[in-house]
Amino acid sequence: MNQSTTRETLASRLGFILLSAGCAIGLGNVWRFPYITGRYGGAAFVLIYVLFLVILGLPVMVMELSIGRASKKNIGLAFQTLTPKKKGWPVYGKFAIVGNYVLMMFYTTISGWLFSYFFHMLKGDFSGRDAQAVSSFFSSMLGNPLGMTFWMLLAVILGFLPVARGLQSGVEKITKYMMIGLLALMLVLAANSLSLKGGAEGLRFYLIPDFSRMAENGLFEAIYAAMGQAFFTLSLGIGSIAIFGSYIGKEHRLTGEAVRIISLDTFVALASGLIIFPAAFAFNIQPDAGPSLIFITLPNIFEQMAGGRFWGSLFFLFMSFAALSTLIAVFENIISFWIDTKGVSRKKATLYNAIAIFLLSLPCLLGFNVLSSFQPFGAGTGVLDLEDFIVSSTLLPLGSLIFTLYCTWKYGWGWNAFLDEANSGEGLKFPHGLRFYFKFILPAIIIGLFTKGYWDIFIK
Template sequence: MKERETFASRLGFVLISAGCAIGLGNVWRFPYIVGKYGGAAFVLIYLVFLVILGLPIMAMEFSVGRASRRSVATSFHELEPKGAKWHWYSWFGMAGNYMLMMFYTTVAGWMILYCIKMAKGDFVGLDAAGVGEQFNGMLSNPGLMLVFMILVVLIGMGVCSLGLQKGVEKITKVMMVLLLAILLVLVVRSVTLPGAGEGLKFYLMPNFHNLMYDAAGNFILGEAIFAAMGQAFFTLSLGIGAMAIFGSYIGKEHRLMGEAVNVGILDTFVAFVVGLVIFPSAFAFGVTPDSGTSLIFLTLPNVFNAMPGGRLWGALFFVFMSFAALSTVIAVFQNIITFPKDKWGWSHKKSVLVNLVAIFLLSLPCLLGFNVLSGFQPLGAGTVVLDLEDFILSDNLLPLGSLVYLLFCVSRKGWGWENFLNEADQGKGLSFPRKLYPYFRIALPILVVFIFLMGYWNKFGGALMGLFGK
């Protein structure tokens, strides 16, 4: 059997794992919900859930990867008891990786395109309506989006084709260092703007009233807690083997709970610091921060338009966004090309070439969903193919996949608690909290199931209430 590739350094492992976790959700959701639910007060709740929910499952996924020395393709085969069927999940886990890339390649292409548009000055002199027309014009132009989607696929597969150390590790480390450097430069520019103080106060001052009540006086503490729980869970890209693959490349020198904490700290740092760019800038120019694509492609171009030297700062921001998106693309592509290598013994070259074509074809429905296929509204009026793909991934494969990894590590019918602990606690560093076994066996699975059910309720609960109301 060919010896498993390994990372050249521990820093490479941490930066690449964090690069997979640091994605678009860090930028277009975390700052918004922090601001909406009381600033620092919300962050404290988020950190609690990150520690009790996200990081333990990440350590479990790392452990499955390191113990098996395999990707999700065959890791369960290696570790499960004889006759068990845990390995059936491998197909769903890999489906999650493909599903993520089916829309992520298109959105990453938008980021690169907006780098160019911002640097060219396409937004200079435009009002809010004009900025909106730029975005809608992009969505209605499948040929333009196709060029940048193909560019993203070629960059991602090109990096992976160079191998783990010379390609994925070397290039991702450079991208992550540049990402952090650009982010810090943007923070300095943002917090020194006239009027930025109000934005900092809104973002950083604990506001327990906003944590408990909305503007209309409705009690929203439960909503805020669920938002913190969901963000802590989904921010780490758990459940589809995207973290297990990197566990399979590391040695036994360090305990895996400590490694999970390092990745979680870096992921949270980036998410939090992005807010230090967005809120001071938005408040300085009287723009209300939004969430999702409207924040990135509508709100922020308006902010940069009003800012002295806005073309430069806007271009830098979208370079940062492109690095955040591409770090995720490269990490997930590495998992995708390793699957057939582990499963069927494919060569590295064959796996790269076949998956390059596959990812390109699978990305087309999302890209065409904004124009040619816009009449297809899978989840109701106003929805597009991307919404369906995101629902399948975020509301189904991620929570259910995380539940599989969790139960596999704590159940006697799976890998088992002692086997998991023996792997997780090899090396030096932070030990996994062994004494909390009842929590991991009973309470944590219930929390994950709750997140899964609430995802459906948030998506379809209003429609159900309307039906019963009639």
């Protein structure tokens, strides 16, 4: 029987948008975006960031969705399905699937941390702890491989359970409720932060443009940071967005759908700043970057806040939802590859991959304790840094470059075939007149990002 006639589809347009947004919305929205926004001048940085979302993130997302919808396959098979006589392109499809595995090798561990913190915050284990004790709690968690293994395994199980249930009854239904819950939690948390005495100063810091602050840190660095955040926040380049394109019909043009997905992703990023900055300023705590913001700084803030145990529990529930939405989306991409290429049932593919992801996640987890002597990029780095580099600095930009070239050059799928797919249906059209930009300038920008990522790691 022909695969395309039996392929599962999503039940609703809302399900597609929430699933795709759930894949894009991740931890980078919450702990990286607010920090770099404050560092590079608040609203001034946001304006540059939104510009790059439109000129960089949006077109690549439309291209990835188009490849998925036209092929009705996962990224591992999409290129050879669309252009079977053009060799070479399908090779990247396999690398993209590998990228999904590598992403999950560290994302499951961080998700486990969030589940752990939600449990301990709800239980009241942070009550009465001073700043040093909260910091020690995080350190002791990293030093306990058995405890981290439990929480990582829970993340793997919770991520794969909806996938095992099926596309509509599991992935779509559960993600829909979870994303609605995530958005509701954000609004409640933001309202609470904005009501704190002294929070207005944090709001000014976040939302009023400060070009002098941007100049202090370097205009070029601010532009590069905005470009990088706009690009990486959408999880483009490894087919985790394309898979949901393969599950939808041609009723709506893909540019409009991509605008909706990116708008939802941006809303979450902006709302994260509304939660974090007023709260940090209200208690005179400077927000930091990276894990310390989520696992040390914010628990200290909640500890000082009236009803802090309640608000802290809600915050880590929100963070858990953000992480879990990405796990489910990427797991679905991996499972669809197995179903399409190996011909195995969804439940068998889920079981095999749950075991594989669990085992593959152990090196990252052990990198904080048993394997801490392995420091691939110098002192203070570990397995997580290496895995993150493979995905964020290598496969995401390379994959996006390949999608762009494939959709705009005659040696690939070609501009006309791409436009026909992207503009099928009703809604916002992909701009035909900007072909030169998409064919030459956009690839140059992506190559620049890729080169800068390697320069910063190996030469700077």
